[in-house]
Amino acid sequence: MHINGMSVELSPFIPILEEGVTAALRALLDVPAHLPITWHDKRVSPWRMEITVGDLALQLHDPGSEPALFAGDRLAFAHRGAANPAVLRALVRRLRYADRDGVQIAALQTALRAWRPFAGMRDTDFRNVSATEAIVRVGFHCNQDCGFCWQGRDWPGPPRAMLEQWIDEMAAGGVRELMISGGEPTVYGELLDLVRRARAADLTPWLQTNAIRMGKPGFAAALAAAGVAGLTVSYHAGDSALSDLLTRAPGTHVRTEAGIRASLGAGMRLTLNCVVGRRNLAYLPATAERIVAEFLPLAEHGIAVSFSNPSEAHDPADGDPVPLDEVSGPLAAAVRILIEAGIPVQAVGSCGFPPCVLRDVPEMVVPLLLDRLAPEHFASRRKPDACAPCALYDACVGPRERDVRNFGSRGLVPFTERPQGRPSPLAFVPRFDDAPP
Ligand code: SF4
Missing domain, CATH: 3.20.20.70 (Aldolase class I)
Structure with missing residues (x-):
């Protein structure tokens, strides 16, 4: 936004929290940077998160809360729709390792805890x-x-x-x-x-x-x-x-x-x-x-x-x-x-x-x-x-x-001519949220 000939750039806040979740998911699932990834944190307890990587629809959730292709101690994994069996096997290997190690799952949960209070806000x-x-x-x-x-x-x-x-x-x-x-x-x-x-x-x-x-x-x-x-x-x-x-x-x-x-x-x-x-x-x-x-x-x-x-x-x-x-x-x-x-x-x-x-x-x-x-x-x-x-x-x-x-349109009365008269100097409040044109 340009103000008085200068540019005002405001640092993002919520997008940074969202990027934190995305980055933690990429690390956990080992998703390369060129593949698009979207996610939806559906439920906190028991936890369920839906993720799309390219055209693959995945789900992470708490172990024991839903059917899973893989269930470890810390997290379980399922997929929806058709999926390449080799890709699924690689994901299971990846998540089995992450479940034993725990670091990347903890990083994802930390990123989610930071973002969740602001979910739905801009x-x-x-x-x-x-x-x-x-x-x-x-x-x-x-x-x-x-x-x-x-x-x-x-x-x-x-x-x-x-x-x-x-x-x-x-x-x-x-x-x-x-x-x-x-x-x-x-x-x-x-x-x-x-x-x-x-x-x-x-x-x-x-x-x-x-x-x-x-x-x-x-x-x-x-x-x-x-x-x-x-x-x-x-x-x-x-x-x-x-x-x-x-x-x-x-x-x-x-x-x-x-x-x-x-x-x-x-x-x-x-x-x-x-x-x-x-x-x-x-x-x-x-x-x-x-x-x-x-x-x-x-x-x-x-x-x-x-x-x-x-x-x-x-x-x-x-x-x-x-x-x-x-x-x-x-x-x-x-x-x-x-x-x-x-x-x-x-x-x-x-x-x-x-x-x-x-x-x-x-x-x-x-x-x-x-x-x-x-x-x-x-x-x-x-x-x-x-x-x-x-x-x-x-x-x-x-x-x-x-x-x-x-x-509906009640009360809307189109002007047939653009008003020509001078607006009252009292018709705008300085320092409110508009300025006189
Ligand atoms: S002033 Fe004109 S454009 Fe504005 S709401 Fe009324 S009818 Fe619509």
Whole structure:
């Protein structure tokens, strides 16, 4: 990725763990480098692993757990489908030796133990960089439990050394502002050290947080002193009972609001991020009014607000989907309240809604430069056929795939002409995840 004319190369993490397993398998089975090998760790206890070497389908498993062509003390071997008898005899000889020696089997099990906690995850779950954002996620534990969250609460975080390496690589590649996120980054015990590391690398750190911990005496000031310039705070409703219902964390809304006040008092810049779903939709205008009344007067550097259109929840049975035609009215009303108070608002973009949902607030209809966004932002988006005639087709990330699946084209209204008016200077939030085109 090119940032400010420089190239940002981020070291791989999970691919290295996967390569460790592949290398251990190659050594165990004596597979030459030119032969392709794939594997699938099917089950841990009793262990079973399926492997393809060229066109040969093999299986390794715990001895005694399944039928085997060879069973030793430490591992058993089977094959599926047709196989060359000479090749099978050579494999049995090889595995009999490995079973007696034990070293290569131990190396495979060590490589599997290192990789397994991260099975199914990608490096972009931990960090990402594009022309518009640089983010690291320190881990996925959280002191709330929002049903619409895309993350698994039990996902492991990356090692600290990896986080520090990515921070250094981003800094060397020209990144200037870094979003430190989670999970909830303030439950990460080494957060302050990581913030200092980012500052030492000449990055300006921001946090994505629910701000609960900012209410602890001295914590917001300590973060500011360590170098945190600002926060993006999850704030899904102005009403305490509704917010606690959405975050599935009773009593935390009042603590988030205390944290917001403490952070503003510590001189930090704040963006409040509201994830829009069925349950908080009708309350968006009231939430906007509360932000204007409660927090704007405290905001020495101003305050900004973003509205997010969530992707698939980690548990698809959770989430709070609502069709886009129902979103338009309350969202437009909330946006109007905020921009009339002088508050910058972001509601379209990589985390936001398609521009046509904001057509009643034309100054918010902002064409996007799609090649500035990280490719991962498009993974959960899909433009249905209804979008084809739209004049903004090539400048819109499109609706969430989840919304199209649930509600079809409801709320998608193609523009017949590309909007000609000037976007409001309040229509983009600086340091969020997009930039004005
Ligand atoms: S109609 Fe489709 S392409 Fe046009 S703004 Fe809406 S979502 Fe985007």
